Amino acid sequence: MSIDITEFYQTFFEEAEELLSDMEQQLLQLDPSDPDSEQLNAIFRAAHSIKGGAGTFGFTVLQETTHLFENLLDQARHHELALDPTIIDIFLETKDMLSDQLNAYRQQTEPDSAAYERICNTLKTLAEEKGRGSSAAPAAIEKAPVAAPAGDGTVVIKIAGVAADSAASLAEELALFGTVIEQQHGEDVLTVKLETATGEDDIRAVLCFVVDEDQITFEGAAAAPSESAASVPVSDDVEPALIEEAVASSQPAAETAAAPAEPAKAAATAAKKPERSAASSENASLRVSIEKIDQIINLVGELVITQSMLEQGTADFDPVTHGNLLSGMTQLQRNARDLQEAVMSIRMMPMDVVFNRFPRLVRDLAGKLGKQVELETVGKSTELDKGLIERIVDPLTHLVRNSLDHGIETPDRRLAAGKPTAGRLTLSASHQGGNILIEISDDGAGLNRERILKKARENGLPVSDAMSDDDVWQLIFAPGFSTAEQVTDLSGRGVGMDVVKRNIAQMGGHVDILSRPGQGTTTRIVLPLTLAILDGMSVRVGEEVYILPLGAIKESMQVRPEDISTVTGNDRVLHVRGEYLPLVELYRVFDIPDAQQDVTKGIVMIVQSEGRSFALQVDQLIGQHQVVVKNLETNYRRVAGISAATILGDGSVALILDIPALSRTPQDREGGHAGQSRSAAALH
Structure with a gap:
């Protein structure tokens, strides 16, 4: 029974997209006059990994374009191709084309054939003009990799966590790199003895699109690296001279990698260590769809609301009689907050x-x-x-x-x-x-x-x-x-x-x-920082409850009549420690009946927004708590002066004030917000 490799497409698309992004960053940082060998090697490895994965999944155009690109990068890293800004521009254009091809395959369509032909001709021309002519070989587009001749090198590959019905298909994939001498499967471990001229890194790069890297173990070593004769593409209409030329172009890399000199080996080992470390770190992560994370966040939000309801319901309980219950409620509140922060951190990105x-x-x-x-x-x-x-x-x-x-x-x-x-x-x-x-x-x-x-x-x-x-x-x-x-x-x-x-x-x-x-x-x-959770202060104006974002509040106070001054029209300002602040009366903004209109008998909140401070008049402070933000436009419609809504512990709806909008709101509304207040009241 064979594996349906289409289930691994998404993994390939995501990893290839990351490799292309890294490739672009490396190209932009590269100094053409004095290119850093590690940067060139990183760019080459990214192209090589994409080529290997594209070949495995049958994305021919992407594989062929990447192969042409890879050959030029190989010449550059072996100082056979002198870089200049024009070549870097071509490399960046190639990266863009690879992104377009990747997106086409992601959408289950074929890449633009005219664009593909154009970039191929550009790369071939560059190889002929700037290189030594050998890299023109990719004019013969690869159709399928040729099995490596037996005897070049023997390696034993063990892949853990492989089910019996998947073992045969994985062995078939490995056969593309050489000749399978022996294979066996036991205790969910597939062991394959392979004669191959392909390097371990190349085999691993392709397998990692299907299995995790920590599932793969190599024993022994292949004799030749990735750019050996084994990886030279063959087409039905390829002339023998072109094949020989392509093989010749890869020889310097093979000779360098196969050199027995200890310093070279030590340098190669040192260069690989960071890469292995990065791979291990990546394998320690888990890819999860945004939909699943959003679902968890919504469930945590509902849990917080339920916890608030329980807390409000037990507020009047006797601490002596219900001590264990109240202690448990305190612990539940602490755990709910920690869970909130942990879940929200999943969505945070640098x-x-x-x-x-x-x-x-x-x-x-x-x-x-x-x-x-x-x-x-x-x-x-x-x-x-x-x-x-x-x-x-x-x-x-x-x-x-x-x-x-x-x-x-x-x-x-x-x-x-x-x-x-x-x-x-x-x-x-x-x-x-x-x-x-x-x-x-x-x-x-x-x-x-x-x-x-x-x-x-x-x-x-x-x-x-x-x-x-x-x-x-x-x-x-x-x-x-x-x-x-x-x-x-x-x-x-x-x-x-x-x-x-x-x-x-x-x-x-x-x-x-x-x-x-x-x-x-x-x-x-x-x-x-986030649109899901908000630390807020609940306030009462008349019979309505509003939430002020805690980060916007500077202080709260009661004022004296002499602290209030009237300016043009009906606008009033509050004198606070030598500074005159505009006074925004919420009962007037939202036309709330039965609210306290005498500012000296209510509470004034000093809030800050957009670098400016102003005073906000409310009737009463209720308390501070975290609230789950609900989009008001999605569930109702946009209301001026309101940014969102939340559900309180008693199940009622409270509106979250839009502080920046209120800071720019003129006091004399002339009834302009009467309709808004009726809309707000309709939500309660």
Whole structure:
């Protein structure tokens, strides 16, 4: 009985995608004038592993393209191909093509044949022009690997955890590398004695797409490495001369690997140690679908709600009579919180996952614009919820493109301004309370206040010369707003910045801009660390209960009449330790009847948002607890001033306040929120 290898497709796709990502990072870091041998070897190994896996699963186009690429990389690492920036560009283009082919197979379609032919011709031409001519051999596209002649080397391969019905198929796969002399299966261990000219690393790389690496054990050693005659592709229409040429091109690698010199062997061993360590570390992890993790998070959320209900139900119990029960409830609360944190940590991913996308974008776009840009990333280990990681990529991409296109000047303009010819773009991430702070900074020309105001007037926006710089910078987020002098394929259509702001707001965050003419611009994004769990303070306004994010609260107090002042209209401010803070009265914002309207008889919360502080009037503080965030738009609809909802211990619904939105809300609503309050009340 044979194995249905289609069940391993997803594993191959994910691992190949990771290898291609690593390959791109290595290529971007490679110095063409003095290439690092370890980097070249890492790129070669990635290509070789993808080729082996593609061959195993029958992804012919991917296998053939990778083989052509692999031969050039082999020449480069053996100093037979002199690298330059043009060749690196071709290698990056090849990596993109491999990604496209991988995605095509993932979608169960055939890759673009015209693109495949084009990249093959590009690689063959490069081999003929830059190499010694030997790498032109891949003009004969491989159809199937030839079995290695017996006697070159003997190796005993043991694979643990193999069921009886899978053993025969695995042995057939191993037969592709040589001649199976003997095979036996017992106690779920498949033992195969193989005569082969293929190296252990190559056999292991292919098997690892089907079984875990720690299941595989080698005894003995194959005599020849991966690029031996055994791995030379053969086609029905291949001329013998081409085969001989391909074999000749692989000889230097074989001779080097087979050399008996001890220093060389020691160096090879040292080079392999980190790779083995990384492989072991990877095998210690488990791939789990996001759907399963989300399901666990939802179940933990329901558990927390149930725990809150039990806690509320036992609040009035006599500690003497029900001491054991109350002690158990305390332990349950502690365990539920620990479980929450453990489950949420599963979804947290480092910002490195996002930042690694931009070196290539910056390199390509800077070249297209004729600019020199140095990219710096800070805080790559800072963690963010995976759901936010995926949604922040597009806004960040747009902001980076804006910095390169509008912010950083061309080399001649930078020289004229007394700056270095190369501009600097910095991506940084850091924790700030319960939020993550992401900044995109450049040392370019900065925003032009007068040009923005002029364009705003042309677009009919209400502006004045007395506006603060912060308010002027916010104008660029208006729909259709652009100060570009001409429309290009990069900018000028006024589409993008409004979408950036809207997408960030939908994630519960906000975006600010700091700019100084001639010195540069910083775009600052503040996001919650996660969208699932929130530490909050419950407050009462009339008969309604709201949740304030705990990280936004600075202090709470009761105020005296002399601390309150009325300014224009009905707006009031609160005087706190020499500072005047806007007063936001929640009963007026949401038109709540029967609420305490006298601020001196209620409670005032001093909260901070978007770098500004303001006072929030409520009737009563109820308590502090963790709440499970429920998306309000999914379950009901969007409500201004409300970011989400949660379920309290008594089963009722409480609305989570959108602090950034409230900080920008004018007090005189003129009844504008009456409908919102009725919508909120309908949820209770």
